[in-house]
Amino acid sequence: MSQHPTEAELRALEGQQIPVLRLLALFGARLRNEITVPLIEQALKDAGLSTLPDFATCGSGADIQIVARVAVPDSPEPPEEEPEELPGGGLPQNPIRIGDIPAAVSGLCSVTPDKKLSEITYLMRNMNYSQIPVIEAGSILHGVVTWRSVVKAYEKVNHPGLPEALIDPPVVEAHHDFFSLLPRVSEEGYLLVRANNGSFSGIVTAADITERFGATAWPFFVIGEIEFRLRKCLGAKIGPDAIRAVQPNQARMQTGLITDLMFNGYVKLLDGEQQNPVLRAKADENWKALDWRMNRIQFVRQLDRVRRIRNSIAHFDAEPLTSRLSDELRGFLRILRELT
Numbered sequence: 631m632s633q634h635p636t637e638a639e640l641r642a643l644e645g646q647q648i649p650v651l652r653l654l655a656l657f658g659a660r661l662r663n664e665i666t667v668p669l670i671e672q673a674l675k676d677a678g679l680s681t682l683p684d685f686a687t688c689g690s691g692a693d694i695q696i697v698a699r700v701a702v703p704d705s706p707e708p709p710e711e712e713p714e715e716l717p718g719g720g721l722p723q724n725p726i727r728i729g730d731i732p733a734a735v736s737g738l739c740s741v742t743p744d745k746k747l748s749e750i751t752y753l754m755r756n757m758n759y760s761q762i763p764v765i766e767a768g769s770i771l772h773g774v775v776t777w778r779s780v781v782k783a784y785e786k787v788n789h790p791g792l793p794e795a796l797i798d799p800p801v802v803e804a805h806h807d808f809f810s811l812l813p814r815v816s817e818e819g820y821l822l823v824r825a826n827n828g829s830f831s832g833i834v835t836a837a838d839i840t841e842r843f844g845a846t847a848w849p850f851f852v853i854g855e856i857e858f859r860l861r862k863c864l865g866a867k868i869g870p871d872a873i874r875a876v877q878p879n880q881a882r883m884q885t886g887l888i889t890d891l892m893f894n895g896y897v898k899l900l901d902g903e904q905q906n907p908v909l910r911a912k913a914d915e916n917w918k919a920l921d922w923r924m925n926r927i928q929f930v931r932q933l934d935r936v937r938r939i940r941n942s943i944a945h946f947d948a949e950p951l952t953s954r955l956s957d958e959l960r961g962f963l964r965i966l967r968e969l970t
Contacts, residue, residue: 634658640677643696650685650692662686662942663952675699686942691727728811729804733838734823735831740765743772747783747792750775761833763822764796768829774799774822804831815839849943849951852959856936859966860896861888867919868899875912893937901930922969929965936962 635656651660657673659666667686674680681694688694728734740763741750754762754777764772773796783790800818802811804825815821815836825831870886876898877883877890891899898909899916917926939955951959 634673637673637677640673640679640696644679644698645696647693647695650688650690650694653681653685653694662690663955690730726808727804728802728806728808728821728823728834729825729831730808731834731838731842733832733842734804734821734834735825738763738822738830738832740830742766743792745792747775747780747790747795750792750795751780760835761799761820763799763830763833764792765830769824771799771801771822771830773797812839849939849956849959852963853936853940853943856959856963856966857893859963859970860933861891863920863966863969864888864896864899864916867921868916872899872912872916875909893933893940897930897934897937900926900933902926903930924965932958932962932965 639656650662653670654660654662654666657666657670659670662685671686678699680697680699682697683692683694685694739753739757739759741753743764743766745764750762750764753759754775761774761776763774766772775792775795776797779795779797780790783794787794799822800814800820801822801824802814804823811821815834820833820835822830823832823834865888868888873888873891873895874884874886876895877885883890898904898913900913900920902910902913902917904910904913922929935958939951939959943951
């Protein structure tokens, strides 16, 4: 991220509505991660700006409004619950587009209509492709060659050419809803994706979806187990009154049940460095009740990092977690498994 806009350039954006990806591009970044988000947040803060919704947690395809940063006291009282955090068991709120699958926008191997069928089948064998589109000038589609279409061509004539092996492929737009297209992927085996500029940007196969959602679903299952074990550990030693102390000050929210807490609540239960002196004292009592022989500061800070990771994956961004964040989840889960 060598590219970095000046404060004047950032302030010139105030009042504008831009895509999240454009904001990232201003900083020479493509993804939101543990490196890019803090850097951009600080640059916006230095320029007296913020975004609505928060660029760090909104959907990757969302538009954001660049607004003036609201002045806050140096030591603000933390909110009852952080707005970006979903309730326990919450589901992603942002729609998923077929263009969110990396294979849909990573480019594709295509051939021009002047190629011989034998050249195309050799390329398919060499590259282990099941299909190759025939495209002219990046956007003029002539059809696609698949192994099935090649077999059918040879069934019709002894020496078929490219025209006999061409078929019409299933074509979708990058902005189309992902889940509504799953039956077509299952039926056809692949989808040819057209970008917003009219050019073809990739092919999504059933294997791509399996691979992508294997990487995407894993953090959800790990976070689920982490939350289950946290509730098991904390609920066994921390009473209802201590739990009510960190719940929102509304009658319907004051349940005293560990199952009704969000991750932010788990942090408040144990954080000996939080700003609220009353909660800080209660957190000391809670930690003493747990009687855990480990470094409290390290545990609570890692718990808070896991909270942030959970918030980011809850929005189902297109990119999988980095290896560093995945290791963070594995390490914390390992500790909780030992405790339970």
